[in-house]
Amino acid sequence: MLRETVATRYITPLREGGSLPGLVEAGDLGTYVMKFTGAGQGRKSLVAEVICGGLARRLGLRVPELAVLWLDPVIGLAEPDQEVQALLKASGGANLGMDFLPGSLGFDPLAHPVTSAEAGRVVWFDALVNNVDRSWRNPNMLVWHQDLWLIDHGAAVVWHHHWPGAAASAARPYDASDHALAPFAPDIARAAAELAPRVTQDLLAEVAAEVPDEWLAEEPGFAGSDEVRRAYGRILAERAGTVHERIRLGPPKPQRPPEPPDWLTGGRGGRRAGK
Template identity: 70%
Template structure:
């Protein structure tokens, strides 16, 4: 289970992407980049962050430590930005925090060299979780103390937005032509040989167990949160066995639109297609 902290101060919004994450201080004296249940993308982006983040950590990839952030909406009353006030108002309860890495820099392939082995591990992992949001347009990686750190997995596991089609997800390919690490000749085969055997159902079940139950309630087609957790486990376990065989790396596009879903850039308060309002609890 993720450690739970209580937000004590809203420091500043981070105006990158559509979810308007914020920098918060907490009662453990830590500072966290926090993503909110009241954002337009909804709870499933937080579910993806937890499962993918915890899985990456278990596989030895660097991801900032994740915590549950208990938020009292009153914390936003003094914020002058009405958009921030509304976001905090609709995000009472549990939200997701990622340890703030002070002094980190956004990944730049011209300034930071990545080995073929490390690049292969990241590309294989992104193929496993079908992360379409780590491209040269938006690397979603940081460099901190000369190490590569992975962030922002909210757009991964896109099949969980349409569970009736999820059974076919294990066989879908992964086009890594525009991946931010494609220029480093990623050794995907070696990564698969090392990592795939470690992605057991037991490991996946432990990652899914870290998702707060409140974010898994009322999912159509599932009677209980544990049934939904099992569904995540099954899709990822099936995909892990052979996804390396379906990773393609071709010529990167110069002007093709991002593959990231459109709802990823929705502003707080906006709704996704087919959504009847925010997913806040």
């Protein structure tokens, strides 16, 4: 299970993206980027973070450590932004915290070359979880202590937004043409040979067990939280063996920037937190 701690101080909102995560201090003396159940994407975004983060970590990819952060909305009373206050008020109880990576920088493909083997592992993993949010426009990767870290998986496992069509959705090809690591000649075959055998039912059950029951409760079409967990495991297990055959690496969109992108100098990707 994920570690649990209590949010003790709301520091500041992080305004990149639409979910309005916040930087908080917690009772374990840690600093976290907190994502809220009351945000527009709702609890399924947090479920995706836990599923993808737990799976990535077990496959040897770097992701910030996750924790369940218990929130008393009273900690935001001094926050002058009414939007933030409304978000905190709507998010009492269990929320998700990601370990803050102080001094981290947004991934710059010109300043931080990546081997084809590492690029292949990341692209294969993103195909497995159907992560559509790792393009050159918005890499959702940080460089911390010279290592590449993966963040922001709330938009992945998109099929869980419509479970009746989950099997068909999960079987679709994964277009990696605009993936932020596509220029590094990702070795997909090597990644599949290395990682796919490790995606077992036992591993997936272990990952899904980390999702709090309250984030899976009352899912339409399911008898309970454990049945939802098994559904995640079933789809991911089915994808793992053959998803490499459905990865497309074509030419990028013509508007691809030839110079360092704007996110590096102040846009979304240039953030310094583990958000």
